[in-house]
Amino acid sequence: MPGTQRYLRYIVAALICLILLFFFTSSSSYQTPNWAGSRPQDVSSEHNNAQTPSDKGLPQAVAPGERMNATFVTLARNSDLWDIVKSIRHVEDRFNRKYNYDWVFLNDDDFNDEFKKVTTALVSGNTKYGKIPTEHWSFPDFIDQDRAAKVREEMKEKKIIYGDSISYRHMCRYESGFFFRHSLMLDYEWYWRVEPGIELYCDINYDAFKYMVDNKKKYSFVISLYEYVETIPTLWDATKNFTKHFPQHIAKDNSMRFISDDDGETYNHCHFWSNFEIGNLNWLRSDAYMDYFTSLDHAGGFFYERWGDAPVHSIAAALMLNKDEIHFFNDIAYYHVPFTHCPTGEAYRLEHKCHCNPKENFDWNSYSCTSRYFELNNIPKPQGYEKEQ
Ligand SMILES: Nc1nc2c(ncn2[C@@H]2O[C@H](COP(=O)(O)OP(=O)(O)OP(=O)(O)O)[C@@H](O)[C@H]2O)c(=O)[nH]1
Ligand SMILES: [Mg+2]
Numbered sequence: 258m259p260g261t262q263r264y265l266r267y268i269v270a271a272l273i274c275l276i277l278l279f280f281f282t283s284s285s286s287y288q289t290p291n292w293a294g295s296r297p298q299d300v301s302s303e304h305n306n307a308q309t310p311s312d313k314g315l316p317q318a319v320a321p322g323e324r325m326n327a328t329f330v331t332l333a334r335n336s337d338l339w340d341i342v343k344s345i346r347h348v349e350d351r352f353n354r355k356y357n358y359d360w361v362f363l364n365d366d367d368f369n370d371e372f373k374k375v376t377t378a379l380v381s382g383n384t385k386y387g388k389i390p391t392e393h394w395s396f397p398d399f400i401d402q403d404r405a406a407k408v409r410e411e412m413k414e415k416k417i418i419y420g421d422s423i424s425y426r427h428m429c430r431y432e433s434g435f436f437f438r439h440s441l442m443l444d445y446e447w448y449w450r451v452e453p454g455i456e457l458y459c460d461i462n463y464d465a466f467k468y469m470v471d472n473k474k475k476y477s478f479v480i481s482l483y484e485y486v487e488t489i490p491t492l493w494d495a496t497k498n499f500t501k502h503f504p505q506h507i508a509k510d511n512s513m514r515f516i517s518d519d520d521g522e523t524y525n526h527c528h529f530w531s532n533f534e535i536g537n538l539n540w541l542r543s544d545a546y547m548d549y550f551t552s553l554d555h556a557g558g559f560f561y562e563r564w565g566d567a568p569v570h571s572i573a574a575a576l577m578l579n580k581d582e583i584h585f586f587n588d589i590a591y592y593h594v595p596f597t598h599c600p601t602g603e604a605y606r607l608e609h610k611c612h613c614n615p616k617e618n619f620d621w622n623s624y625s626c627t628s629r630y631f632e633l634n635n636i637p638k639p640q641g642y643e644k645e646q
Contacts, residue, residue, distance in 0.1 A: 320355040325466035327447035328382075329353070329360040330436060332428065335369050338376070340453030345379045351457040356464055357381045358449075361441050365394045365427070387441040394427045397554065405560040412563065417487050420563055430559040432531065432566035434550040437541040450534040458590035458599060458613035459606065465535055465586065475537040476574040477584040478529035479591045479598040480619055481626040486526060488563040493524035495556035496572055499549050506545035512575040512583060514633045515626065527626035528571035532593045535586070536570075545577045580634055585627065587639070601639040621646040 329348065333341050345360070359382040362368060368386045377384045396402055412420025419425040436442065447466050469477065500507055500521075518525050540546060550569070558564040574583055588605070590613050591598045598620060599613035600606060606615065620627045621642050631638050 318355055319357060320464065322464070323467075324356065324358065325447055325464065325470055326445055327358055327449070327466040328385075328442070328445045329358060329380075329451050330363065330442065330448045331360065331451050331453075332363045332432065332436065333372075333453060334364060334366065335372050337453045338372050341451075342375060342379060344451050344453055344455045345376060347455065347457040348451055349379060349381055351459065352461040352465070354381050355462075356466075358466070359383045359385065359445075361385045361387065361439075361445075363387045363389055363436060363439055363441070365389045365424075365431075385441045387439050389431065389435070389439065393435040393439075394431055396560065399555060400557060400560050408561055408563075412487075415487065417563065418485070420488075426559055426563060429564060429566045429569075430554070433559070433564070433569040434547075434554060437538045442538060446538055448534070448536060448538055450532065450536075452532040452593060454594060455532065456592040458592065458597075459588065459609040459611035461589060462609070465589065469535055469537070469584065472584070473582065474584040475540045475578050475582040476529075476570070477535045477586050479533050479586050479589050480530040480593075480596050481527060481571075481630060482530060482596070482619075482624055483526040483626065484528050484565065484568045488565060489524075489526075489558070489568055490562060491556070492553075492558055492562070492564055492568060492572070495553050495558060496524070496549075496576075497521070498556070499552045500576065502552070503545070503548050506548060507576050508579045510579040510581070511577070512580050512630075512633060515629055516572055516575045524572075526568075527629060528565075528568040529574065529583075530593070530596070531565075531567035531570050533589070533591055534570070540578070546573055549573050549577070583630075585630055585636075601642050601645060603641075615645060618645050 331341060331344075360376070360380045362372075362376065362384065364387070367388055373384070373386055396405070409421045409423070437448070442448070447469060449465070468474070513521055516524060516527050550573075553559070553564070553569060587600050588609070589598070590600055590606075590609075590611050592613070596619040597613055597617040599615050599618040600609075600611065601615070601618060601620065603615070605611075606613070619625050621638075623646075628638070630636075
């Protein structure tokens with residue numbers, strides 16, 4: 258009997274060992290292959306369907322209401338692609354994904370397929386691509402090319418920025434007198450200019466174009482500053498020549514005090530920085546503006562000096578529009594190298610998810626002209642501006 262009992266004990270112990278062995282081996286073989294195998298399987302099935310939850314896209318948060326007859330407009334080369342896509346991303350994320358306005362791209366060359374494909378993918382509105390006619394991007398016949406070449410040499414020696422560039426001069430002349438007449442732009446009444454490499458720092462939760470329409474604005478800015486004097490030595494003489502011949506184009510309630518400290522005798526070099534503009538195309542197409550551009554063009558300073566479109570647009574707006582037709586978009590927080598407009602006032606910045614550093618705001622810097630705009634228009638400066646001076 259004791260022998261039988263011992264056998265039974267051996268059998269029970271062996272059974273227990275077998276059960277334990279089965280339990281351990283089966284649990285590890287259950288976990289390991291499934292853990293290791295399930296994820297690659299899931300991933301590959303996602304790839305097969307080419308659809309992750311985010312691929313399906315979030316519902317579009319499109320703002321209700323009417324749209325203005327407006328477009329974004331960008332002058333660019335194919336080589337600007339990877340800088341303009343950054344700008345588009347900012348504009349879409351902060352504003353246009355809710356409004357879906359069109360975007361016109363202009364170039365003195367043909368845009369290539371890559372440029373068109375990538376920008377079209379990013380813009381929520383329709384995209385249009387235009388080639389600039391050669392006669393809008395070349396030396397007019399009344400320009401003495403030898404004289405222009407000599408000036409470029411001199412400016413190169415003086416190290417004036419873009420002083421030796423022909424294409425920069427064509428660009429400034431084009432932005433001054435032609436972009437609003439391009440056939441693609443004729444469909445629109447309002448434009449918002451966007452350059453490569455800009456940033457928008459705050460949400461824009463209303464239609465800036467509609468603001469312009471509803472408030473009878475014609476031109477707007479976010480940054481103003483003094484122009485580099487060497488690029489425009491005779492621009493003011495040419496302007497005075499224009500005002501003498503076309504006094505009828507000067508607005509009664511103009512902003513002369515923004516651009517001159519001596520009632521028009523001399524130019525103080527203040528201008529609105531035109532790499533950002535929201536404006537009215539019909540104003541630029543008006544006789545008043547066109548007479549100004551034509552008289553400046555014949556004076557030759559786009560080529561014999563290096564007149565920029567910023568002082569040209571600004572002087573025109575200051576003289577030919579009434580004060581209340583020019584708007585400062587304090588709420589459009591903006592960067593174009595090297596200056597930032599970051600709205601003054603913490604409450605606004607927090608509410609609009611701004612990501613600019615208020616210490617970098619240029620508005621109240623001594624090199625900015627924006628204080629003059631506030632004073633001229635009797636607008637109180639925002640609370641806290643002193644701390645940003
Ligand atoms: N198609 C075309 N576009 C140009 C040319 N030169 C400049 N642009 C565009 O004209 C606008 C102004 O040129 P920018 O080079 O930005 O001039 P800027 O703003 O004075 O100077 P930075 O931005 O500091 O270089 C931008 O939208 C450029 O993409 C050109 O030769 N051809
Ligand atoms: Mg630029």
